[in-house]
Amino acid sequence: MRYWSLPALALLTAPGALAYPSMIAHGYTSCAACHVDPSGAGQLTQYGRGMSDLLVRWHVDPKEVESGEPSPAAGFLFGLLPTPEWLNPSGNLRGGPMVVVGSNVAVVPLVMATDLTATLELSPVVAHVALGFGLKNMGPAVVISPDPSTGELALVSREHWLGLKLFDDALVLRAGRVPVPFGLRNVEHTSAVRALTRTDVNTDQQHGVAVAFAGDLLRAEVMGLLGNYQIRPDAVRERGYAGFVELFPVEHVGIGASSLLTWAGRDLDTEVPLLRQAHGVFARFAPVEPLALLFEGDALVDTAFDAAGAPTTTVGGAAWLQADWTIIPGVHLLPAIESSAHGDGMLAGWLGAAWYPLPHTELRADAIVRETFAAAGPTSAFVGLLQLHLYL
Amino acid sequence: MRLTPSPRLRALPIVLGVLATTFAGVALAGYTLTKTPAAVQFTGIGPGGFKMVGKTAALSLVQDDKALTFVVALADLTTGIALRDRHMREKYLEVAKFPDVRLAVPLASLPNPAAGASTAGELKGTLSLHGKQREIPFKYEASCTVANVCTAKGSFTINIKEFDIVVPSYLGITLKPDVVVEAQFEGTR
Numbered sequence: 001m002r003y004w005s006l007p008a009l010a011l012l013t014a015p016g017a018l019a020y021p022s023m024i025a026h027g028y029t030s031c032a033a034c035h036v037d038p039s040g041a042g043q044l045t046q047y048g049r050g051m052s053d054l055l056v057r058w059h060v061d062p063k064e065v066e067s068g069e070p071s072p073a074a075g076f077l078f079g080l081l082p083t084p085e086w087l088n089p090s091g092n093l094r095g096g097p098m099v100v101v102g103s104n105v106a107v108v109p110l111v112m113a114t115d116l117t118a119t120l121e122l123s124p125v126v127a128h129v130a131l132g133f134g135l136k137n138m139g140p141a142v143v144i145s146p147d148p149s150t151g152e153l154a155l156v157s158r159e160h161w162l163g164l165k166l167f168d169d170a171l172v173l174r175a176g177r178v179p180v181p182f183g184l185r186n187v188e189h190t191s192a193v194r195a196l197t198r199t200d201v202n203t204d205q206q207h208g209v210a211v212a213f214a215g216d217l218l219r220a221e222v223m224g225l226l227g228n229y230q231i232r233p234d235a236v237r238e239r240g241y242a243g244f245v246e247l248f249p250v251e252h253v254g255i256g257a258s259s260l261l262t263w264a265g266r267d268l269d270t271e272v273p274l275l276r277q278a279h280g281v282f283a284r285f286a287p288v289e290p291l292a293l294l295f296e297g298d299a300l301v302d303t304a305f306d307a308a309g310a311p312t313t314t315v316g317g318a319a320w321l322q323a324d325w326t327i328i329p330g331v332h333l334l335p336a337i338e339s340s341a342h343g344d345g346m347l348a349g350w351l352g353a354a355w356y357p358l359p360h361t362e363l364r365a366d367a368i369v370r371e372t373f374a375a376a377g378p379t380s381a382f383v384g385l386l387q388l389h390l391y392l
Numbered sequence: 393m394r395l396t397p398s399p400r401l402r403a404l405p406i407v408l409g410v411l412a413t414t415f416a417g418v419a420l421a422g423y424t425l426t427k428t429p430a431a432v433q434f435t436g437i438g439p440g441g442f443k444m445v446g447k448t449a450a451l452s453l454v455q456d457d458k459a460l461t462f463v464v465a466l467a468d469l470t471t472g473i474a475l476r477d478r479h480m481r482e483k484y485l486e487v488a489k490f491p492d493v494r495l496a497v498p499l500a501s502l503p504n505p506a507a508g509a510s511t512a513g514e515l516k517g518t519l520s521l522h523g524k525q526r527e528i529p530f531k532y533e534a535s536c537t538v539a540n541v542c543t544a545k546g547s548f549t550i551n552i553k554e555f556d557i558v559v560p561s562y563l564g565i566t567l568k569p570d571v572v573v574e575a576q577f578e579g580t581r
Contacts, residue, residue: 027472030441033565038440047563054475069475070563085564168568169439214441251445289472 025286025326026055029248030214031185036088036119036128038172038212039221039244041185041201042159043090043117043128044391049074049360057356058330073359077392088119091392092130099384111135112202112387115158126163126172132156140228140268141203157230158205172212177205177230180242181212181221182258184282184296184320188350192318192340193296197260197278199242206238220245225262235265238276246282254284258298273305290326295319300342316342322350330356345373362389423453423460423579426541430577432464436560436567444567446471446480451577459496459518462575466492484557485522494520495530503534505542510535519548524555536581545576 023034031040034048044052053074072079076089083089094113099106115132132138136152145154161176179185182199189200198204207230210223221244227237240263246256260278267274280298287293300316322336334352339345348370355363366385371378430451436444450465466487470477481487497517505511512533519528530548553559553569560567 027443027445029443032440033438033442045564047565050563055473165440170441172440216435216437216441216443219441 023055023292024252024254024284025289025292025324026051027251029216029246029254030219032169032172032212032214036126037159037179038169038214039179039181039185039219041179041187042092042130043088043119045088046085053359056330057359058328062329071359078359086121088121089392090117090119091115091390092117092132093390093392094387096385096387098386101382101384110385113389115156117159124165126165127161128163128176129160130158132158139203140231141205143230156203158201158203170214172214174210174212175208177207177228178210178223179205180225180260181210181223181244182242182260182278183244183256183280183298184284184294186294186296186320186322188320188322188336188352191320191336191350192338192342192346192348193280193298193320196300196316196318196340196342197280197298198238198276199260199278206242216248218245218247231268233266236268238262238264238267240276244282246284252286256282258282267304270304275303275305275311277301277303292324294322294324314343316340318342344375347371347373360391362391363387364389423455423542423581425451425453426578426580428578430575432575433573435572435574438565438567442565442567444471444476451575453579455499457499459498460502461494461496463492463494464575466490479560479562484552484560490522493522495528496520503532505534505536507536507540508538519550519555521550522552522555522557526550526554540581541578542581543576543578545574547572547574549573 028034032038034045034051035041036043036045050070053070076083092113092115095109095111098108098110100108111134113132114134115130117128117130119126119128133155134153135156136150136154138151138154138156141156141158142151142154143157145151147153157177159177159179161174161178163172163174165172179201180199182197183193185201186194188194189202194200206223206225206228208223208226210221212221213219223242225238225240225242227234227239229237231237240261242260244256244258246254248254258278258280262276264274266272267276278298278300280296282296285293297319298317300318301313303311303313305311318338318340320336320338322334325333327333332354334350334354336350336352337348338350339347348368350366350368352364352366357363364387368383368385370381372381429449431447431449432451433445433447438444446469448464448466448469450468452463454461454463466481466485469480471480495517497515501515503511503513510533514529514531516527516529519526528548528550530546532544532546534542534544536542549570549572551569552571559569
């Protein structure tokens with residue numbers, strides 16, 4: 001199982017890209033207004049840049065939000081380089097020190113993202129690409145690596161797709177390397193619900209064809225997975241489907257369900273033929289504007305086949321419950337608990353805090369305590385992570 | 393990409409706002425609002441599932457010998473985002489010039505449910521918004537308890553362009569001109 005066989009550093013590294021399912025607290029159920037991806041996460045649209053500056057950024061004087069427009073610095077390159085409306089360039093730079101208590105290396109410097117992204121929009125056609133340079137531990141997102149044995153200094157492309165927006169952007173068809181539609185698109189890419197379902201937006205994107213719908217009462221996306229063509233041989237590529245639907249029965253409440261089924265002739269982690277299923281539910285709820293509660297629970301069903309073709313099925317699960325509490329605008333506290341049973345059992349507690357001091361700047365600290373329950377007995381791990389995240 | 397685009401784009405998503413209010417169908421002659429806050433809201437939608445909801449409780453009833461008029465003050469209408477509210481009031485609804493929206497319903501057409509009964513249907517009224525008047529149809533539901541405490545709710549859809557309200561557009565997001573307005577209140581008779 002891939003999740004547990006990953007190196008400790010990768011396993012315990014915390015949040016990734018930019019995605020805020022908690023924006024439902026501001027009445028935003030749909031993701032497409034603020035994100036290039038119709039299902040959320042990653043590069044912001046022009047409107048998303050503006051709302052990020054107004055609703056996410058910390059303001060010394062909170063009245064700035066009421067009296068002013070978004071800062072010009074919220075534009076590309078902090079507003080230094082005007083761009084035409086049809087071109088949306090951006091960048092995603094993320095890194096910081098990680099502390100793993102008990103490891104041989106006290107502090108591990110991490111460079112997690114050095115992506116440059118661009119979206120070309122010539123209505124109704126849209127094209128999007130993200131390229132990162134000089135990264136390591138990017139696994140399935142690597143395009144080229146000078147040293148495949150270490151994966152260092154790799155060229156990474158997390159996403160590249162061509163899309164068609166129809167019916168006033170309510171329907172978006174995409175083909176290319178696309179984030180797998182499943183569950184909450186939370187940024188904590190090492191959370192069990194993301195890692196065990198292989199649906200994070202850090203490296204788990206797949207090549208395929210996706211159809212996304214966004215309406216005022218529901219949003220949904222389904223994707224035919226054709227495999228990740230950045231890994232080889234062909235046998236390790238997972239093919240199948242993934243999708244979700246989320247309903248908004250009342251204001252500030254979203255309730256969704258997800259499903260995924262893939263087949264690989266030789267699973268990348270277990271190296272045996274594997275039919276992998278994940279089915280789950282998720283919910284977003286903002287009882288008051290400063291607080292959003294996010295939940296996801298997934299059932300995991302793996303069917304492995306031995307050399308004789310005999311199947312062995314294992315059933316497990318993963319769950320995630322997080323609160324996103326805006327203490328003051330621009331300062332968030334993000335406690336979470338999670339558990340999983342997939343091979344070994346796991347129980348973890350997260351305490352994150354994020355501060356957005358400047359336009360498109362995030363400073364985030366996370367403390368993660370994980371208790372793993374293996375046959376050999378329980379083990380504990382504690383990780384502290386500090387990240388500076390700039391999204392140009 | 394500049395965040396201060398052309399004047400046309402600066403419009404706020406906001407929208408539409410307010411429009412309205414209104415209604416509630418039922419009215420019933422000689423009605424007085426109870427202390428239960430009224431709920432008036434408009435919903436505007438944009439591309440890609442974008443939705444904006446504005447709310448206020450500032451509903452009042454005015455009655456003369458011809459009509460019952462539902463009046464909604466727009467000054468306190470809010471969408472939950474301060475800048476959007478400001479754009480809505482200043483650029484689109486021009487609240488300083490047009491401080492309220494009114495729906496006048498002829499008394500002769502008003503239903504008058506019996507105590508303990510309920511009724512529903514469609515009525516017509518004259519909507520005054522942003523300095524323009526138009527007759528519009530609206531749906532209503534109303535019920536009264538045996539103590540003659542009545543609740544009523546109504547809804548209608550209008551095209552804000554027909555009321556000379558600029559279609560809100562901001563940073564690439566443009567709302568559709570059709571806006572749904574809903575209102576609910578409780579009164580005694």
